[in-house]
Every structure is written in C-alpha cells, then in structure tokens.
Amino acid sequence: MRVDEATTEAVKDDVAPAPLRRRKAHIRETNEAHLLACAEAVFAERGLEGASTAMIAERAGLPKANLHYYFPTKLALYRRVLEDLFDDWHRAADTFETSDDPVEAISGYVRTKMELSRRRPLGSKVWASEIIHGAVHMQDILTERVKPWLETRVVVIDQWVARGLLAPIDAQTLLFMIWATTQHYADFDAQIRALKGKRALSQKAFDTATEEVVKLVIRACGAKSPS
Amino acid sequence: MRVDEATTEAVKDDVAPAPLRRRKAHIRETNEAHLLACAEAVFAERGLEGASTAMIAERAGLPKANLHYYFPTKLALYRRVLEDLFDDWHRAADTFETSDDPVEAISGYVRTKMELSRRRPLGSKVWASEIIHGAVHMQDILTERVKPWLETRVVVIDQWVARGLLAPIDAQTLLFMIWATTQHYADFDAQIRALKGKRALSQKAFDTATEEVVKLVIRACGAKSPS
DNA sequence: GTCTATAGACGGATAGAC
DNA sequence: GTCTATCCGTCTATAGAC
Numbered sequence: 001m002r003v004d005e006a007t008t009e010a011v012k013d014d015v016a017p018a019p020l021r022r023r024k025a026h027i028r029e030t031n032e033a034h035l036l037a038c039a040e041a042v043f044a045e046r047g048l049e050g051a052s053t054a055m056i057a058e059r060a061g062l063p064k065a066n067l068h069y070y071f072p073t074k075l076a077l078y079r080r081v082l083e084d085l086f087d088d089w090h091r092a093a094d095t096f097e098t099s100d101d102p103v104e105a106i107s108g109y110v111r112t113k114m115e116l117s118r119r120r121p122l123g124s125k126v127w128a129s130e131i132i133h134g135a136v137h138m139q140d141i142l143t144e145r146v147k148p149w150l151e152t153r154v155v156v157i158d159q160w161v162a163r164g165l166l167a168p169i170d171a172q173t174l175l176f177m178i179w180a181t182t183q184h185y186a187d188f189d190a191q192i193r194a195l196k197g198k199r200a201l202s203q204k205a206f207d208t209a210t211e212e213v214v215k216l217v218i219r220a221c222g223a224k225s226p227s
Numbered sequence: 228m229r230v231d232e233a234t235t236e237a238v239k240d241d242v243a244p245a246p247l248r249r250r251k252a253h254i255r256e257t258n259e260a261h262l263l264a265c266a267e268a269v270f271a272e273r274g275l276e277g278a279s280t281a282m283i284a285e286r287a288g289l290p291k292a293n294l295h296y297y298f299p300t301k302l303a304l305y306r307r308v309l310e311d312l313f314d315d316w317h318r319a320a321d322t323f324e325t326s327d328d329p330v331e332a333i334s335g336y337v338r339t340k341m342e343l344s345r346r347r348p349l350g351s352k353v354w355a356s357e358i359i360h361g362a363v364h365m366q367d368i369l370t371e372r373v374k375p376w377l378e379t380r381v382v383v384i385d386q387w388v389a390r391g392l393l394a395p396i397d398a399q400t401l402l403f404m405i406w407a408t409t410q411h412y413a414d415f416d417a418q419i420r421a422l423k424g425k426r427a428l429s430q431k432a433f434d435t436a437t438e439e440v441v442k443l444v445i446r447a448c449g450a451k452s453p454s
Numbered sequence: 455g456t457c458t459a460t461a462g463a464c465g466g467a468t469a470g471a472c
Numbered sequence: 473g474t475c476t477a478t479c480c481g482t483c484t485a486t487a488g489a490c
Contacts, residue, residue, distance in 0.1 A: 027473075047360055049277030052465060063475050068467060125359045128414070132352045132359075133274055135417035142421035150422055167446065173439040176419070180411035181404045187355070190362035192403070194369035195377055212400040219394065220447035254455075279483060290457050295485060 032070050035060050040081050044122035047129055048078055048137075075137070082130060082138050085123045086145060092116045096153060102160040103223045107214045110178055114210040117186035124186035150175065167222025174221065181213055259297050262287050267308050271349035274356055275305055275364075302364070309357060309365050312350045313372060319343045323380060329387040330450045334441045337405055341437040344413035351413035377402065394449025401448065408440055 038060040042051040053074050057064040071077035095112040099105040117124055130138055150172070157171035185192070185206070193200060201209065265287040269278040280301050284291040298304035322339040326332045344351055357365055377399070384398035412419070412433070420427060428436065 024473080031473095045360060047274045047276055047356070049274055050360070053467085054465075064466085065468080065475060066473080069473070072467090074466070129274070129356060129359050131418045132356050132414050133272060133277070135421060139421060142418060143424075146418075147422050147424070169443065170439045172422075173436060173443060176411055176415075177404070177408045177440070177443055180407040180415070184403055184407035187359050188403075188407070191358045191369060191373075194362060194366060195374050195399075197370075197374070209400060212397045213404070216396065216400060216404055216447040219449055220443040222446055251455080258455095280485085281483075291484090292457060292459095292486080293455080296455070299485090301484070 028070070031062070031066075035062070035067060035070055035077070036081060036084060039077050040084075040122050040126060043078065043081060043129075044125040048074075048133075053077075079137060081123075081126055082141065085120075085127050086141050088120060088123065089116065089127075090145070090149070093149060096156075102157075102165050102221065103218055105156075106178075106221060106223075107218055110182060110214050110217050111210060113178065113182035114185065114206075114213060117182055118206055121186035121189060124183050128183065128187045165224055169221060174217075177220070178217060181217070185209065255297070258289070258293075262289070262294060262297055262304070263308060263311060266304050267311075267349050267353060270305065270308060270356075271352040275301075275360075280304075306364060308350075308353055309368065312347075312354050313368050315347065315350065316343070316354075317372070317376070320376060323383075329384075329392050329448065330445055332383075333405075333448060333450075334445055337409060337441050337444050338437060340405065340409035341412065341433075341440060344409055345433055348413035348416060351410050355410065355414045392451060396448060401444075404447070405444060408444070412436065 035056065039051070039056045042056045042059060045051075046055070051074075053067055054064050056077070057067040060067070067077070071080065092112045092115075093109070096105055096109045098108060135142060153175060154171040157166070157169075157174065160166045161168055161171075185201075189200070262283065266278070266283045269283045269286060272278075273282070278301075280294055281291050283304070284294040287294070294304070298307065319339045319342075320336070323332055323336045325335060362369060380402060381398040384393070384396075384401065387393045388395055388398075412428075416427070
C-alpha cells in the first residue's frame with residue numbers, strides 16, 4: 001500500500017477525507033493485530049530474548065523495518081502482548097462474580113481457566129515465561145491489576161468459609177492451586193504430550209481433564225454439597 | 228593453576244603420579260560444579276537464549292574461554308544443568324515409595340516437592356522454562372526417565388483407588404496437580420512476592436503454605452482418614 | 455589449565471528511497 | 473505506509489601465548 005497523493009497530508013490538511021483516514025486506520029489496525037498474534041507465538045516458542053524481530057516479521061509476512069514502524073522497540077511489542085493477555089485473563093476472571101454459591105462459582109472459574117488454557121496456550125506461556133524470569137516487565141500489571149482482583153476474591157472465599165460453606169482453607173493457597181493446575185495444561189503441554197506419548201490432547205481428552213480438575217478442586221475445598 | 232612439567236603427560240606416561248592426578252581431577256571437579264551452579268542461576272534469571280556464556284563465566288569469576296574449556300558449547304552446559312536437575316528431582320520422587328498408606332505417601336511427596344521448590348527454586352525455573360519453550364532439549368529425559376516413573380506411580384494410585392482408600396480420581400491428573408502446585412511456589416515466586424507485597428516468603432510462611440497445600444491435596448484425593 | 459584477543463555470525467534499530 | 477541497505481553492538485567459539 002502506497003501513500004500516493006496523501007504524502008503531505010499532515011502539513012496541507014489536518015482532516016483528510018474520511019474514507020482515506022478510515023482506510024489508513026484500518027491498515028494500522030490489522031497490521032498491528034497480526035503482528036501481535038505472530039509475536040505472541042514467537043515469544044511463546046523462544047522466549048523474549050530467543051525471539052528476534054526478524055523472526056516475528058517473517059512470520060507476519062512483513063519486512064523487519066515494517067515491524068519497527070508499528071512498534072518502536074521489541075520490548076514495546078512484548079509489553080503490548082502482555083497487556084493483551086491480561087485483558088483476556090481479566091475477562092475470564094469475571095466468571096467468579098457470577099454466583100454466590102461457592103461450588104458454582106469455583107467450578108465455573110476452573111472451567112473458564114481451563115478453556116483459556118485450551119484457547120490461548122501460547123499467551124499463557126508468554127505470561128509464565130515472563131514471571132519465571134522475574135516478571136521485570138510486568139510489575140505494574142501484577143501490583144495494580146492482579147493484586148486488587150486477588151484481594152477481593154480472598155474476601156469472598158473467606159466469607160464462604162465463615163458461613164460454613166467451605167472447609168477452613170486458605171483462600172490464597174486455593175487460588176494459587178487453581179492457577180497452577182489449570183495453567184499447567186497450557187504451559188507444560190510439551191511435557192504432557194511427552195508423558196502421554198501423544199501429539200496433543202484431543203478436545204474430548206481436554207474436556208475430560210477439565211472435569212477431573214474441577215472434581216479435585218471442589219473436593220479440595222471441602223464444599224458442602226448444595227443439598 | 229599451571230600444568231608445569233605434566234604438559235606431555237598423556238604422551239610420555241599414561242599414569243601420572245597419583246597426587247598430581249588427584250589434584251588435577253579435583254580442579255576440574257570443583258570448577259565444573261561451580262560453573263554448573265552459576266549457569267543454573269543465570270539460565271533461571273534470563274532463559275537459555277538470554278543467558279550468555281560471558282555472564283555465566285563472570286558470575287563464576289572465570290574468563291569466558293575457561294568456561295569453554297570445561298563445556299564445549301553453551302548447549303552442552305545447559306544439558307548438564309538439566310540432567311543434574313532431573314537427578315535431584317528423581318531422588319525427591321523416591322519419597323513416594325516409602326509407604327503403602329496413601330495419605331502418608333502422598334503428603335510426604337508433596338512436602339518433599341515443596342522442600343525442593345524451597346531449596347532449589349532456580350533449578351525448577353530452568354526446568355519449567357525449558358518445557359514451556361517446547362522441551363526441545365530434554366525429550367529424552369522426559370520419555371526415558373520421567374515417563375516410566377510416572378507410569379509406576381499411576382499403577383500404585385490406581386490400586387489405592389481400587390482398594391477404596393481414595394476416591395475415584397484420575398491418578399495422572401492428581402500428579403499433574405501436585406507438580407503444578409508445588410512448583411508454582413518456585414517458578415512463580417516473582418508473582419507471589421508481587422501479590423503478597425513481600426520481598427520473599429519467610430521459612431515460617433513457606434512451612435505454613437506447605438501444610439495448606441498438603442491439606443488441599445489430601446482432601447482432593449478424598450482419602451479415608453487412617454482411623 | 456589459564457587467559458587475552460579476535461574471528462565470524464547475528465541481533466536490534468535506523469536512514470532514506472520509493 | 474513500505475522496504476532495502478546498513479550501522480553498530482553483542483554473542484558464541486576459538487586461536488594461541490603463557
């Protein structure tokens with residue numbers, strides 16, 4: 001796509017014809033989205049340092065300089081991937097709010113998290129890799145976004161315990177267990193595949209695993225069945 | 228340490244004076260061990276590609292060329308770190324054999340795994356990072372060493388279920404949950420620290436977390452208490 | 455066995471034509 | 473907005489003196 005007669009647009013006219021502006025905005029939007037998706041894959045496969053901008057650009061079918069036109073530095077691109085990931089995770093986390101019944105709320109959350117591991121395993125890997133290597137590029141997300149969410153959930157779980165709906169468990173430990181176990185199916189899928197001797201879990205096998213995890217977690221909570 | 232008159236040792240004499248050979252072997256041993264420890268730390272902090280041989284050598288207080296004298300390539304060093312790690316993990320895994328009582332065996336295993344996360348968090352991170360990025364450098368360890376171990380443990384757990392000592396759980400899912408949760412305390416410690424707003428878990432806080440995890444896992448198994 | 459110096463490849467980022 | 477050519481830094485690995 002060439003710029004054509006609009007080259008000096010910014011100088012001559014602050015307001016370009018609407019259709020042209022829309023077209024240009026559209027190009028930026030799709031290119032950025034495509035680069036973000038390709039970056040997520042390469043970062044997941046190779047890590048932040050193992051991934052090169054050349055690899056990401058090649059996967060996106062663009063020259064490397066083009067990538068640097070949309071994202072000034074590799075780190076800026078990486079940050080955007082992490083922010084996108086948090087948004088997705090946060091939407092999933094809202095499932096927790098849907099019910100005041102602990103069994104329903106917790107099993108719903110576990111299912112949503114497993115579904116997220118299934119739907120976006122590469123993203124989960126980028127997130128995990130970043131934390132493993134010290135979370136240096138996402139301290140703000142953790143303290144400003146994840147921490148407040150966690151604290152409200154702990155309060156809710158503590159109340160369930162106080163009302164005798166759950167065994168006297170530590171809420172944070174429970175949430176860590178749910179995160180660790182559900183994300184294990186995304187992050188450690190290479191190990192799971194090697195140990196099961198399979199190429200990948202089928203949708204059916206994944207659904208079965210989901211229900212097994214739900215069963216284990218619900219029993220771990222010592223939830224009184226809602227009789 | 229210089230080679231001195233022993234430079235042509237291999238040509239002139241297959242059997243050097245015992246004390247000299249022992250001293251030289253000792254140098255190699257300590258330097259290799261020291262390099263392995265430093266490599267584990269740098270690989271954990273930066274990942275395979277993020278770590279440079281220069282950083283590892285500097286941390287070990289040796290010139291880079293010296294590192295390449297002991298380990299021909301960065302990948303060979305990395306492999307050795309992974310193999311060391313497996314040996315440690317495998318020793319910990321043996322705890323499982325100590326008892327035929329499921330509650331005792333499983334809670335003992337969980338405690339040992341938590342202790343391993345406490346004692347060697349850097350190693351756990353190297354292991355996790357390698358798997359997240361596809362486990363390309365440890366396929367053989369997974370299929371030849373971890374898989375057989377897992378299969379024997381699945382048999383034992385299935386027998387406990389058949390004997391009615393545990394609820395009807397899927398053994399593999401249970402083991403994945405134990406791995407994921409216990410290793411979470413090593414691999415995701417940066418996240419845990421950010422969420423708890425603390426520098427690090429004290430020994431006491433870690434022991435408390437351990438007992439919470441044991442409680443959750445044992446309840447998840449639906450173990451009949453050994454009354 | 456130790457260490458300096460450097461070869462050779464590759465990475466991130468930019469200049470500047472179109 | 474696109475893309476070629478290129479700068480400059482860093483990385484792995486080795487040569488070769490001591």
